[in-house]
Amino acid sequence: MALTEQQKVDVRRYCGFPVYGLGSGSTPPSFGYRYNEWYLILEYRLNNLDPVEETTLQNVYLANLSQLESAIPTASSNLDTDRAAVWYHNKNEVRDRYQLFKLWCLRLIEFLGLQSPSPLMKGITMVV
Numbered sequence: 001m002a003l004t005e006q007q008k009v010d011v012r013r014y015c016g017f018p019v020y021g022l023g024s025g026s027t028p029p030s031f032g033y034r035y036n037e038w039y040l041i042l043e044y045r046l047n048n049l050d051p052v053e054e055t056t057l058q059n060v061y062l063a064n065l066s067q068l069e070s071a072i073p074t075a076s077s078n079l080d081t082d083r084a085a086v087w088y089h090n091k092n093e094v095r096d097r098y099q100l101f102k103l104w105c106l107r108l109i110e111f112l113g114l115q116s117p118s119p120l121m122k123g124i125t126m127v128v
Contacts, residue, residue: 016118068101
């Protein structure tokens with residue numbers, strides 16, 4: 001079973017690649033991002049995954065990244081609370097969630113054997 005177009009779009013986003021552009025069957029644009037070496041490698045790998053690799057991509061990476069990404073905006077609903085009884089809001093919650101999301105994006109990039117073109121994917125520090 002091949003990846004859906006939406007899954008491919010999500011992988012591109014999570015890996016830091018720009019939008020693909022025109023749909024299939026239309027004339028491709030003549031500007032460079034679509035002909036970047038890593039972009040071509042990504043497209044080749046997405047279209048030629050082993051069934052087990054595809055299942056791992058869908059069930060591990062895409063499932064977790066979707067949840068992590070959606071948790072970032074919802075964390076902002078707690079930004080106004082600093083202290084409430086014995087509960088204290090993590091002032092760094094949004095940053096921490098974003099760092100965790102980026103960490104999973106980097107894991108996806110490594111799983112696919114790519115280099116991300118996005119400057120947002122650089123400079124992650126993992127503290128355990």
